[in-house]
Amino acid sequence: MAETKTKTLVNQQTIEKKLSSRLTTNKLNKWAFFACTMIGLLFLAALIIDTLIKGAGHLTPSFFTSFSSSTPSMAGIKGALIGTIWLMVTIIPISIILGVGTAIYLEEYAKDNALTSFIKVCISNLAGVPSVVFGxxxxxxxxxxxxxxxLALSNSVLAAALTMSLLILPVIIVASQEAIRSVPSPVREASYGLGGNKWQTIRRVVLPAAIPGILTGFILALSRALGETAPLILIGIPTVLLSLPSSVFDQFQALPMAIYNWAKLPQDEFQNVASAGIIVLLVILLLMNAIAIFLRNKYSKKY
Structure with missing residues (x-):
């Protein structure tokens, strides 16, 4: 009995030592990760504050109603802002139809074989390809x-929208696949049991339940597309354009291109104008992310 108690005591002490060591390691890792997060947030806060200080003075009504100019005090984002809206409105139907349609086919119709697996792996890998390649x-x-x-579309709104759609399609497809895959099987089986065919089940049951994930992935991908500059530079989108597009086949100026143009000019005043453009672009992106969160929460409660 004494030997058994001694062994039990030794085992308890060994377990307590190991547990104490693990708890210490856990605390150290926790504080290390917290420090990394705070360092990133501090740099981000410093950049945002610096941008706000430099650009806030240029956010006047004339800044939104004037075209780009060689004089910093007269430079505005009217053409760039309208062009960005044209680009966004053109990207939305192209990317959401192709992206969600591809995800539905791969998850609901395609056979589970080597070819389908290869296609899924390729799509996932395309999400990590640099934007320059898509340009x-x-x-x-x-x-x-x-x-x-x-077939040449020149550097028009449609050409830029198709290029940007290629850039964000992998992200939309992967996000849509995950959202469709997360719908429980019993929900589908209940639809089939009530006499619904495959398409009716997808349209009336699966897609409504998957909408939060699909919309969140789509809006976040669209936000990335609106902030990209490299593909627009490669396809020749002008940095300065004193006219507005009237159709998807016209040339246009995008907000990232205007910011890029102002940032590379030697005059110090243009750096402040670029900061004002960055503030406008950040507000647009934050609004889109807020819409994504709102739609996700709304449909999550409904389904």
């Missing part, structure tokens, strides 16, 4: 029409 692809296919003049 080169858009330049070759859409702007130059692969050497066929009849």
């Amino acid at each position: 080169l692809l858009g330049l070759t296919i859409f702007v130059r029409g692969m050497g066929i003049e009849a």
